[in-house]
Amino acid sequence: MNLPSAAPLDLLYSETEEELRTAVRSLLTARCDPASILARIEDGRPHDPDVWRILAADIGTAGLLVPEKLGGQGASHREAAVVLEELGRAAAPAAYLTSSVLATEILLGCDGARSTDLLRELAAGRRTCVPALPLTLAPGAPLPPSVRDTGAGVLSGTVTSVADAVAADVLLVLADTGLYAVAAADVRLTPLVALDLTRPLATVTLEGAAGTLLADPATARAAVAGALLSGAGLLASEQLGLAEWCLTQTVAHLRTRHQFNRPLGSFQALKHRLARLWLDVASARAAARAAADALATGAPDAPLTIAVAQAYCSGVAVRAAEECVQLHGGTGMTWEHPAHLYLKRAKADSLALGTAGHHRGLVADFAELPAP
Structure with a gap:
């Protein structure tokens, strides 16, 4: 296919984006530090409702992609990407990717009165909505026909590996007769043992659950396909934030850790490894x-640009996390040090919304x- 020419890219952060970054980073530094995350994981409750309320409602990040006429901020994917960078940098357990990106994009694609009402709730931070789709579902992949309408919007079926379902008020369920909104309280959630404990997975079982029809099958599938594409593109920003944290922490550790009366960072072999990693992270940022x-x-070439970003950033995040664990030595292997959170998130992100191999294809x- 011949791709049309695109407008020149602007990769710099605007003043508004930097102000948004400052607000989100301040919140996460104060309320979502590694010790707090580890404590919540140990209690089996990774999501912090208070942090989500401030992030989504008080700062207003939940409505960044929602038009102002629907109660949102009327911003763009660039601002949402900044939020995801900071969430990745903190390895924060927040349903932002699933609710404020994927679910929001699906609802925007439905363009109906009922979806509009739900969008207003999401933008205000009063509801958290998650698509009942496997986290590994990739753009361009066939959508799973796992839920059926048994009549009058009564749904039955099972969906596996649904991310953040335990934190959702509403689930968006793709059935054979269209897209439905289903109250999370009306379904059975079976938590799964996930590698990434900061983004819990669950199996969603619908046994005669009543759903509210939001879109017909053709509209629903087009909306889901568009949301998966946007989600994959913005996931690259989360992977970037993760990789930047790993690089920064590793450099700081090697500057202060001494061996043979010299900082570890002064050894040439380690300098070369960090230099290569810095180049990888800089390329991932671009x-x-x-x-x-x-x-x-x-942009008309957005699908290609997104595929390139995912094919590259996925591997960079994993390499940065692996280097962080290894170059921290024995400390990096402990539960108390947060390096393992970043390695697990990087590994899980490398499968989310399509593997690097899928995007290379x-x-x-x-x-x-x-x-x-």
Whole structure:
């Protein structure tokens, strides 16, 4: 396919984006530090409702992608990307990607009175909504026909690996007759043992659950496909934030840790490893910002840009987390040090919304490259 030319990319952060970053980082530093996250994980309650209320409602990040006429901020994917960078930097257990990005994009694609009402609730931070879809579902992949309408919007079926379902008030369920909003209290949630304990997974079982129809099958599938694309593009920003934290913490550790009466960071082999990692993170920043800008501007080559960002940022986040654990030595292997949270999040993110291999395949298709 011949891709139309796109407008020049603007990869720099605006003043508004930096102010948003400052507000989100201040909240996460004060209320979502690694010790607090570990304590909540040990209690089996990773999500902090108070942190989510401040993030979503008080700061207003939940409505960034929602138009002002619907009670949102009327911002763009660039601002949402900044929020995800900071959430990745803190490895914060927050349903932002699932609720404020994926669910919001699906509802925006439905364009109906009932979806509009739910969007207003989400933008105000009064509701948390999560798509009842596997976290590993990738853009361009077939949508799973796992839920059926037994009549009059009564739904039955099972969906596995649904992220943040335990923190949701409403689930968006894709059934054979369209998209439905189902109260989380009307379904059975079975928690799964997830690698990433900061983004809990659950199996959602619907046994005659009553749903409110939001869109017909064709509209619903188009809305879900668009949301998956946006989610994959913005996930790259979360991976970027994660990688930046790992690099910063590793450099700080090697500056202060001594061996043979010298800082570890002064050893040439370690300098080279950190230099390569810095280059990887800098490239990941460019790729993630390009994906966010392509989504914000509606660039015609957005699918290709997003596929490139995911194919690259996924691996960078994993490498940065692995280096962080290894170069912290024995300390990095302990439960008390947060490095393992970042490694697990990076590994889980590398499977979320499509693997790097899947996105490389999309790059090949978009660029008309022959398969090997």
